[in-house]
Amino acid sequence: MSASDAAALLEARRADHYRTAIVLGSGLGALADIVDDAVRVPFQDIPGFPVSGVSSHAGAVVLGRLANLPVVLLAGRAHYYEHGDARVMATPIAALAALGCTHLILTNAAGSLRPDMPPGSLMTITDHINYSGLNPLIGQTGDDRFVDMSAAYDAGLRQRIARQAERLEIPLQEGVYMWFSGPSFETPAEIRMARTLGADAVGMSTVPECILARHQGLTVAAVSSITNFGAGMTGGTLSHHETKTVAQSGAAAFMALITGLCGDLADDPA
Numbered sequence: 001m002s003a004s005d006a007a008a009l010l011e012a013r014r015a016d017h018y019r020t021a022i023v024l025g026s027g028l029g030a031l032a033d034i035v036d037d038a039v040r041v042p043f044q045d046i047p048g049f050p051v052s053g054v055s056s057h058a059g060a061v062v063l064g065r066l067a068n069l070p071v072v073l074l075a076g077r078a079h080y081y082e083h084g085d086a087r088v089m090a091t092p093i094a095a096l097a098a099l100g101c102t103h104l105i106l107t108n109a110a111g112s113l114r115p116d117m118p119p120g121s122l123m124t125i126t127d128h129i130n131y132s133g134l135n136p137l138i139g140q141t142g143d144d145r146f147v148d149m150s151a152a153y154d155a156g157l158r159q160r161i162a163r164q165a166e167r168l169e170i171p172l173q174e175g176v177y178m179w180f181s182g183p184s185f186e187t188p189a190e191i192r193m194a195r196t197l198g199a200d201a202v203g204m205s206t207v208p209e210c211i212l213a214r215h216q217g218l219t220v221a222a223v224s225s226i227t228n229f230g231a232g233m234t235g236g237t238l239s240h241h242e243t244k245t246v247a248q249s250g251a252a253a254f255m256a257l258i259t260g261l262c263g264d265l266a267d268d269p270a
């Protein structure tokens with residue numbers, strides 16, 4: 001079954017003029033609960049969609065409206081570390097494009113590398129470092145696999161997010177996100193390396209989805225919810241439990257920011 005079949009299956013459940021899709025990261029799934037007129041389709045009902053095993057990732061497509069904008073939410077994503085397959089999100093992202101989506105907002109939980117960006121912060125991603133060495137386009141044929149990544153995270157969408165943050169008085173940082181494969185967290189030495197290489201945050205997702213989305217011609221923005229300082233920065237230890245609980249405690253500001261962005265896109269389509 002192809003991505004266009006998956007799109008047709010979703011459209012049959014709830015048709016609308018979808019242009020905006022949002023991927024919800026760890027602890028950020030509550031956004032799916034405030035979608036108006038929502039229809040939820042579990043990943044396992046959609047051929048080609050992965051079934052995620054991470055406890056905080058629900059694994060469903062939620063179709064509906066946020067701030068009157070038609071939206072497609074991927075409530076839960078699959079990660080490279082679950083399947084050992086960097087292409088694990090290829091069908092869902094191709095299905096979003098087949099549904100008519102032109103914009104993809106990626107979200108994640110991430111570790112901070114900056115002392116001035118503590119847990120609880122929100123950060124828009126300006127650029128990424130693909131430290132994993134993996135690429136979801138390996139094995140693709142044709143010249144369009146050579147995707148330009150010079151402006152992978154759209155400046156216009158970033159500006160819109162910054163404007164909403166200002167309007168809502170939500171502090172917002174900007175920075176470079178570095179992808180580690182996971183699932184083990186980084187070592188303190190790796191965190192020192194990441195800081196030296198110019199990263200502001202580290203995480204285990206987002207980069208393959210950004211590459212797949214750019215390959216599909218989608219405009220991408222990404223927001224990280226900072227849940228901890230990188231390993232070795234505080235003397236404490238790291239856990240997925242902390243990732244989930246800190247992301248959940250910052251979810252209200254995150255939800256307000258993304259809903260504000262949706263309202264802005266509804267009033268003035270990008």
Ligand code: HPA
Nearest residue numbers: 109110111202203204243
């Ligand atoms: N490292 C990698 N991924 C993460 C982290 C981290 O410190 N925090 C949340 N996701």
